[in-house]
Amino acid sequence: MIPESFGYSAPSSLIDAYALLEQHGDDAKILAGGHSLIPMMKLRFASPTHLIDINKIPNLSYIKEEDGYLKIGAMTREVDLEESEVIRHKYPIFTDASKLIADPQVRNFGTIGGNIAHGDAANDHPAVMLALGAEVVISSAAGDRTVGIDDFFFGFYTTAVQHGEILTEIRIPSLGPRTGSAYHKLERKVGDYATAGVAVVIGLNEDGSCSKVGIGLTNVNPTPIRAARSEQILLGTTMSESDVAQAAQYAAEDCSPSDDLRGSVEFKKDMIRVITKRMINKAIQRTKL
Amino acid sequence: MHDITIKINGTEHKATVESRLLLVHLIREQLAMTGTHIGCDTTSCGACTVLIDGKSAKSCTILAVQADGKEITTVEGIATAEGLHPIQEGFKENHALQCGFCTPGMMLRAIELLEKNNNPSEDEIRWGISGNLCRCTGYNNIVKAIQYAGAKLRGEETPSTEPEFV
Ligand SMILES: Cc1cc2nc3c(=O)[nH]c(=O)nc-3n(C[C@H](O)[C@H](O)[C@H](O)COP(=O)(O)OP(=O)(O)OC[C@H]3O[C@@H](n4cnc5c(N)ncnc54)[C@H](O)[C@@H]3O)c2cc1C
Ligand code: FES
Ligand code: FES
Numbered sequence: 241m242i243p244e245s246f247g248y249s250a251p252s253s254l255i256d257a258y259a260l261l262e263q264h265g266d267d268a269k270i271l272a273g274g275h276s277l278i279p280m281m282k283l284r285f286a287s288p289t290h291l292i293d294i295n296k297i298p299n300l301s302y303i304k305e306e307d308g309y310l311k312i313g314a315m316t317r318e319v320d321l322e323e324s325e326v327i328r329h330k331y332p333i334f335t336d337a338s339k340l341i342a343d344p345q346v347r348n349f350g351t352i353g354g355n356i357a358h359g360d361a362a363n364d365h366p367a368v369m370l371a372l373g374a375e376v377v378i379s380s381a382a383g384d385r386t387v388g389i390d391d392f393f394f395g396f397y398t399t400a401v402q403h404g405e406i407l408t409e410i411r412i413p414s415l416g417p418r419t420g421s422a423y424h425k426l427e428r429k430v431g432d433y434a435t436a437g438v439a440v441v442i443g444l445n446e447d448g449s450c451s452k453v454g455i456g457l458t459n460v461n462p463t464p465i466r467a468a469r470s471e472q473i474l475l476g477t478t479m480s481e482s483d484v485a486q487a488a489q490y491a492a493e494d495c496s497p498s499d500d501l502r503g504s505v506e507f508k509k510d511m512i513r514v515i516t517k518r519m520i521n522k523a524i525q526r527t528k529l
Numbered sequence: 530m531h532d533i534t535i536k537i538n539g540t541e542h543k544a545t546v547e548s549r550l551l552l553v554h555l556i557r558e559q560l561a562m563t564g565t566h567i568g569c570d571t572t573s574c575g576a577c578t579v580l581i582d583g584k585s586a587k588s589c590t591i592l593a594v595q596a597d598g599k600e601i602t603t604v605e606g607i608a609t610a611e612g613l614h615p616i617q618e619g620f621k622e623n624h625a626l627q628c629g630f631c632t633p634g635m636m637l638r639a640i641e642l643l644e645k646n647n648n649p650s651e652d653e654i655r656w657g658i659s660g661n662l663c664r665c666t667g668y669n670n671i672v673k674a675i676q677y678a679g680a681k682l683r684g685e686e687t688p689s690t691e692p693e694f695v
Contacts (some may be wrong), residue, residue: 241570241571242549242551242554243549244549245547245548245549246548246549247548248531248548248592248594250594250595250597271595274590274591274592274595275572275590278590278591278592279571279572279590281549282551282570282571282590291548293594293595295595319584342660343575343659343660344585344638344641344642344657344659344660345575345578345585345586345587345638345660346572346587346590346660348584348585348586349586349590349591430659430660431573431659431660
């Protein structure tokens with residue numbers, strides 16, 4: 241399968257990339273890891289007239305703790321997240337997710353920025369970002385702006401990134417002491433998109449009650465979705481078995497999966513219930529590590 | 530059209546390519562190296578795996594222009610004047626191929642896997658080749674082949690070969 245013809249530029253700075261975006265108009269697209277975009281172009285689901293390859297722009301790939309944030313450059317590859325010590329020790333939710341994303345070759349190329357900017361509810365990072373309460377830095381010739389993750393996903397393949405803009409950084413508010421995080425998805429086989437996936441972040445007060453909670457769901461809604469009622473019911477409680485069961489039940493009730501080859505609506509909702517419960521418990525367990 | 534220069538298996542190649550030319554087509558059709566296979570053409574099977582600057586990549590999902598200035602290794606480039614690469618020897622000794630269609634991709638993926646960890650557990654090996662499909666062998670002998678190559682790369686005695694015939 242061969243994509244439709246298109247033009248290609250590989251600028252070596254963000255300034256040049258903005259100028260190219262300006263010059264080529266609406267039908268130009270950013271090329272990051274290319275592992276969502278190129279498959280879509282081969283199938284001719286997407287036919288951009290020009291690709292602006294940002295792989296040659298320096299300083300867009302990093303993982304660093306700074307100013308109370310974990311900052312991740314947009315071009316950081318899945319494999320870099322998988323192999324990072326900081327991530328493994330403090331943000332195991334990424335290690336859980338990265339391992340379940342596609343396969344090793346795809347992870348060598350796919351970027352975290354592309355995973356989010358693609359705006360696909362089937363991707364795994366959006367739910368993880370919702371759980372972590374991430375902020376997204378979007379840059380353009382006019383400067384940088386920061387968008388909270390709850391205002392980032394607009395609809396099917398559309399996000400807050402507007403034409404002329406490039407997603408440059410993801411900022412995760414540092415997880416304090418007594419926090420735990422976990423992600424899991426049900427997949428039919430390695431490399432498949434989620435049948436249903438759940439990301440959970442839990443923080444505890446000194447007395448063991450819930451001080452912080454974030455729950456994001458993968459591939460059970462047209463856009464990535466936060467399980468808001470589930471979060472509300474846990475906050476401030478001791479997260480007893482019945483609190484957790486109720487939170488899991490709410491997550492199942494509040495998502496809207498579609499009937500497809502991966503399963504029926506009923507099955508997916510029930511899987512959300514089961515995985516939500518397990519991930520809450522796993523995150524609680526990890527607060528003690 | 531773009532003028533690109535790519536080093537493949539140590540030899541520099543210049544080519545003039547359309548933006549939409551896929552790396553696998555450049556390698557197979559323009560440069561006539563047909564060891565890199567096309568199986569699914571949808572980033573699933575791994576038959577098209579090559580190394581780009583040492584990283585395993587599915588060349589059906591990379592544009593040839595993206596590889597400009599990079600070093601690429603294909604199956605044609607892994608043996609040396611001294612003989613087979615340890616992974617090739619492992620596949621040969623362990624009967625790790627039947628039709629052989631998946632083998633070049635499988636070996637290149639295994640090379641990066643062993644480069645990062647030359648003593649992987651069976652689980653790590655199976656996980657490490659999860660992007661490569663084989664329709665023939667049932668994988669067991671492929672796992673053994675990679676263990677064999679690992680031992681050889683560590684300078685240890687290679688495990689005695691008892692391929693499974695299933
Ligand atoms: C076989 C296979 C299985 C997969 N399985 C999974 C899976 O299980 N889970 C999962 O989450 N993903 C999966 N993926 C997708 C993969 O993780 C992609 O790599 C990822 O979704 C997109 O990242 P990318 O860097 O490749 O983006 P690209 O494909 O380069 O870009 C995707 C989109 O985002 C835009 N974009 C990219 N970067 C930026 C930026 N910095 N600023 C603005 N716009 C940008 C592009 O213009 C494009 O529209 C799979 C892919 C394949 C091929
Ligand atoms: S041909 Fe490239 S992954 Fe199957
Ligand atoms: S040997 Fe036939 S596909 Fe692997």
